Amino acid sequence: MELxxxxxxxxxxxxxxxxxxxxxxxxxxxxxxxxxxxxxESTLYYDLVREASLNYFTDPLFNxxxxxxxxxxxIEGIKLGPLSRxxxxxxxxxxxxxxxxxxxxxxxTFREVEENPPFPxxxxxxxxxxxxxxxxxxxFMRMSRIVxxxxxxxxxxxxxxxxxxxxxKVKRLLIYEPFEAVDFEIYKDLNEAASTFLVITxxxxxxxxxxxxxxxxxxxxxxxxxxxxxxxxxxxxVSAQSTKVNDNVLQKVKQYSSDxxxxxxxxxxxxxxxPRAIADKKIFSFKGGE
Numbered sequence: 710m711e712l713x714x715x716x717x718x719x720x721x722x723x724x725x726x727x728x729x730x731x732x733x734x735x736x737x738x739x740x741x742x743x744x745x746x747x748x749x750e751s752t753l754y755y756d757l758v759r760e761a762s763l764n765y766f767t768d769p770l771f772n773x774x775x776x777x778x779x780x781x782x783x784i785e786g787i788k789l790g791p792l793s794r795x796x797x798x799x800x801x802x803x804x805x806x807x808x809x810x811x812x813x814x815x816x817x818t819f820r821e822v823e824e825n826p827p828f829p830x831x832x833x834x835x836x837x838x839x840x841x842x843x844x845x846x847x848x849f850m851r852m853s854r855i856v857x858x859x860x861x862x863x864x865x866x867x868x869x870x871x872x873x874x875x876x877x878k879v880k881r882l883l884i885y886e887p888f889e890a891v892d893f894e895i896y897k898d899l900n901e902a903a904s905t906f907l908v909i910t911x912x913x914x915x916x917x918x919x920x921x922x923x924x925x926x927x928x929x930x931x932x933x934x935x936x937x938x939x940x941x942x943x944x945x946x947v948s949a950q951s952t953k954v955n956d957n958v959l960q961k962v963k964q965y966s967s968d969x970x971x972x973x974x975x976x977x978x979x980x981x982x983x984p985r986a987i988a989d990k991k992i993f994s995f996k997g998g999e
Contacts, residue, residue, distance in 0.1 A: 710966040712959075713764045713941065714995035715928070717842060717883050717908060718949075718979030719776065720769035721988050726750045733826065740827045744819060747772045751832035759836070761992045765906070765973075767842040767883055768831045775802035776844045776885065776979070777852060779830040782822045784869060785811030789824065790854055796887070798982070805853040810865035813872050833877070840906060841879045843870060845886030846895055852888070867895055871902065879903045881925075886910055887978070897921050908945070908975065909935075926973045932965060943973030947995055949980050954990045 722730070729746045732738040738746075750771050758766045773779055775795070781787045786809035793804040803824075814820070816830040833839060846866050855862060874882065882903040884896060889911030899905060901922050909929040916938045927935040928943030936942040946961050958974060965972055974995050980988040 710962075710969055711971045712962065712996060713943075713971060713973045714762075715765040715840070715883075715906065715926075715943065715973050715975040716758060716763055716980070716992060716995070717767045717840070717885060717906075717975065718770070719773065719981035720754060720771070720979070721981050721983060721985040722771055723750060723985055726771060730826075740821050741819070743826050744772075747826060748832050751834075755834045755836070755839075757989065758838075758992060761995070763838065763992060763995060765838050765840050765881070767840050768833065770842065771832070772826045772830075774825070775800075776842075776887070777802060777805055777849060778825060779816075780844060780849065780869075781805040781853075782825060783814045783816055783828075783830060785809075785814070786857075787853075793852070800982070802852070805849075806856060807853050807862055808856045810862055810869055813869055813876075816873065817877060831877075840881040840883045841874075841877065841903075842883050842885065843873070845884050845888075845890065846870065847890035847892060848886045848888045851890075863895070867898070870899055874899060874902050882906070883908065896924075900924055906943070906973075907939075908943075928973055928975045932969065932972065936969070941971045941973055942969060943975055945977040946974050947976045947991060949976050949978035949982050952983060952987050954987065954994060956991070956994050958994055958996070 729743060733743040751769055754769045787805050787807050789803040790806040791804055792801040795802050819827055821827045850863060880903060883906040885908045887910055893916050904925045906926045907924050924939040926941045926943045927939040928945060932942035932944050946958050947956050962972060
């Protein structure tokens with residue numbers, strides 16, 4: 710069985726970048742300087758994941774405090790609301806308040822936004838291993854306060870995601886659903902437009918196996934449940950909650966070796982929950998090493 714590694718989500722910042730953030734928040738560093746610093750740190754991260762021989766990775770999202778902000782601050786009609794707890798953790802995010810899904814702003818050029826380091830939203834990498842990151846539409850809706858019409862907002866959000874894929878010329882897309890969802894057919898058009906990795910939480914949800922293109926990968930807790938809906942099933946095996954470096958990944962997935970020719974091995978959650986030194990070591994454990 711061939712194991713294919715995938716690292717997604719927010720990656721912990723270095724102490725150097727944290728200090729730079731502090732200077733920027735105090736007005737001791739300009740927006741241009743912090744944007745440059747984030748780009749430099751992203752480049753170092755891409756060097757690290759290449760050293761670890763990871764097959765696929767997303768933007769480390771160093772310029773964001775949560776997975777929703779790149780989208781929430783890019784769309785007219787959405788503003789940041791109060792702090793809300795992320796799952797049962799000590800991490801909080803600013804709850805988006807959605808009145809409508811309006812015009813999409815520039816994602817790939819420098820521009821300043823409220824209460825956050827400036828755009829670009831994503832510091833892309835030209836490697837064939839780079840996968841563009843978007844928070845799941847289902848979870849985005851669940852994690853937001855909806856002021857407007859929910860069905861209309863949901864449909865417009867899907868259309869805006871399509872616009873993002875077209876504007877950024879996305880080839881490989883990862884959609885992350887941190888909360889359990891039912892409707893995955895909403896991604897049919899996105900899946901047709903890009904090679905799509907779908908990371909799900911909880912049960913199966915609704916897929917359509919009879920029409921349209923298969924997902925490149927569906928990654929969750931049980932690869933048997935959704936293998937017929939994707940080219941390569943995946944499983945979340947590298948723990949983002951444990952500080953133990955060697956997660957015995959090879960032993961965990963050995964049970965699947967007689968059933969799948971290929972299997973994608975991914976992290977259970979964003980590594981942002983880990984100390985940076987631990988996260989840097991953990992990325993070498995995807996393929997069984999330390």
